[in-house]
Amino acid sequence: MKKILAFVGDIYEDLELWYPRIRLEEEGWEVVVAGQQSGMVYKGKNGYPCRSDVDISDVDAKIYDALLVPGGFMPDKLRRDPNVLSLTREFNKAGKPIAFICHAGWILISAGILKGRQATSTVGIKDDMVNAGADWKDEALVVDGNLISSRTPADLHLFAKALVDSLKG
Numbered sequence: 001m002k003k004i005l006a007f008v009g010d011i012y013e014d015l016e017l018w019y020p021r022i023r024l025e026e027e028g029w030e031v032v033v034a035g036q037q038s039g040m041v042y043k044g045k046n047g048y049p050c051r052s053d054v055d056i057s058d059v060d061a062k063i064y065d066a067l068l069v070p071g072g073f074m075p076d077k078l079r080r081d082p083n084v085l086s087l088t089r090e091f092n093k094a095g096k097p098i099a100f101i102c103h104a105g106w107i108l109i110s111a112g113i114l115k116g117r118q119a120t121s122t123v124g125i126k127d128d129m130v131n132a133g134a135d136w137k138d139e140a141l142v143v144d145g146n147l148i149s150s151r152t153p154a155d156l157h158l159f160a161k162a163l164v165d166s167l168k169g
Contacts (some may be wrong), residue, residue, distance in 0.1 A: 001028060001029060001030060002024075002027070002029035002030070002065045002105070002167050003029065003030045003032065003063060003064050003065055003087070004024050004029060004030070004031045004032070004064060004065060004066045004067070004068055004127055004167075005031075005032055005059060005061070005064040005066070005067050005068070005087075005091075006020075006021060006031055006032070006033050006034065006067075006068040006069075007033075007034055007035075007056070007067075007068070007069050007070070007074070007075075007078055007084065007107070008016065008027070008033050008034065008035045008042050008050050008052055008070070008072070008074065009035055009036065009074035009077055009078050010042050010043060010073075010074060010077065011043070011044070011045050011072050011073040011074050011077075012042060012044050012045065012050065012071075012072040012073075012074040012091040013044065013045050013071045013072035013074075013101075013102055013103075013153065014044035014045060014046045014047075014048040014072050015046075015151060015153040015156060016070035016071050016101045016102055016104070016156065017033075017050060017068070017070040018048065018050075018169070019153075019156045019160055020068055020070075020099065020156070020159065020160040020163055021033075021068070021162075023160040023161075023164060024068075024160075024164065024167075026161070027064075027143070027155040027164060027167075031050070031068070031168070032053045032054060032064070033050060033052050033053045033054075033157055034053065034054050034055070034056045034059050035052030035054075035055070035056065036052075036055065036056055036057075036078075036081060037052065037055055038052055038053065038055040038058070039051060039052060041054050042074075043070045044072065045065065045073070049060070050110060054164075056078075056081060056083045056084055056087070057083045059087055059088035061087050061091055061094070061096075062090075062094075064096070065094050065096060065167060066091075066096055066097040066098070066163065066166070066167055067087070067096065067097070067099070067112055068089065068099050068100075068163070069088075069097045069098065069099065069100040069101070069104035069108075069169045070101060070102075070104060071100075071101050071102025071103035071122065072102070072103060073103065074103075074136065075080075075095055075103050075104050075105075075106040075107045076106055077102065078091055078107060079106050079107045079109070079110035079111075080110075081120060084107060084111075085107070085110055085111045085112075088107055088108060088111040088113065089111050089112070089113060091111045091146075092146065092147075095145070095146050096146060096169050097147075097163060097166045097167060098146060098147055098148065099117050099148040099149075099159065099162070099163040099166075100119075100121075100147075100148070100149050101121075101149065101150045101151070101152070101153075101155070101159055102121060102122045102150070102151065102152055102153070102155070103121065103122055103124070103125055104121075104149075105119060105121040105125055105128070105129050105134075106125060106128065108132075108147075109125075109128055109129065109132040109134075112132075112133045114133055114134040115132065115133030115134070115146050116130065116133055116135070117133075117134055117135065117145075118134070118135045118137055118142050118144040118147075119134045119135070119136060119137070119142055119144065119147055120136060120138065120139055120140075120141075120142040120149045120151050120153055121136070121149065121151060122135050122151055138151075139151075140154075140155040140158050141155060141158040141159060141162055143162055143166075145164075148162045148163055148166060
């Protein structure tokens, strides 16, 4: 059984967490939600609550098969957490899928793993992505090795399918 780690924090984009989470669970896989405090309920941009299963500082990247990073304004806060950046780098170094959408690119930017990689995001952080060295594409889905990125909730059907496909190998 696959085990996927998903980040959550206040003002996460509701659909960008729940749509892929439900799709992954439909495959029979476990999605573990990590926040800055275990058991805390975080509110999405649209008010949908999500309770974290584990504290980010307690996560061992080795036991997970992939990382899901939803957008919203959450990534701007989480990227200030050295544990988030370290985990993101560990997933990348291991070549494990990292699926990020919309504003989630901020976390990968701060982790320093986008230089020379193809990716997309909301146009709102395009300059940030480019300045971090990413080859930014205005496409609904961009897959570059282990990195899976999409622009907005409108692209979720492609985003979730690409993550599932990557985990199926």
